[in-house]
Amino acid sequence: GTAPTNGDIYKLGKIPKGARVIEAVLSFPDLGTTGTLDLGWAADAGAVETADDNGFLASVDVNTAADTIKMSDNLANGAGLCKLFSAECDLELKVTATWTATSGVVKGYLLYRTI
Numbered sequence: 001g002t003a004p005t006n007g008d009i010y011k012l013g014k015i016p017k018g019a020r021v022i023e024a025v026l027s028f029p030d031l032g033t034t035g036t037l038d039l040g041w042a043a044d045a046g047a048v049e050t051a052d053d054n055g056f057l058a059s060v061d062v063n064t065a066a067d068t069i070k071m072s073d074n075l076a077n078g079a080g081l082c083k084l085f086s087a088e089c090d091l092e093l094k095v096t097a098t099w100t101a102t103s104g105v106v107k108g109y110l111l112y113r114t115i
Helices: none
Strands: 009-015 019-028 036-041 052-061 067-070 089-097 107-114
Touching: 009 107, 019 036, 019 052, 052 067, 052 089
Parallel strands: none
Antiparallel strands: 009 089, 019 067, 019 107, 036 052, 036 089
């Protein structure tokens, strides 16, 4: 495979209209000698929700060591904590610094309830 590069965006799923976000978690192995990412959301098609590419997690270091990162432990960029989505949006992972790893898996979940 090829290493993810700066600016790459991975669509991870949909955040439904009416979702109130409780937690976001990412878990990953040591993925090389460089690499960071953000976790956030895209704007919806109707322009109700504004995009926030790091609304859940910002500047996650995937290269220093294996780790599990929680939004609730990293509130410096917690725009997504308890956020109520008024429209369906894409959940996105954005590469913010090119990785050296060409294999490995980033796992995670978004915990929310719908109203």
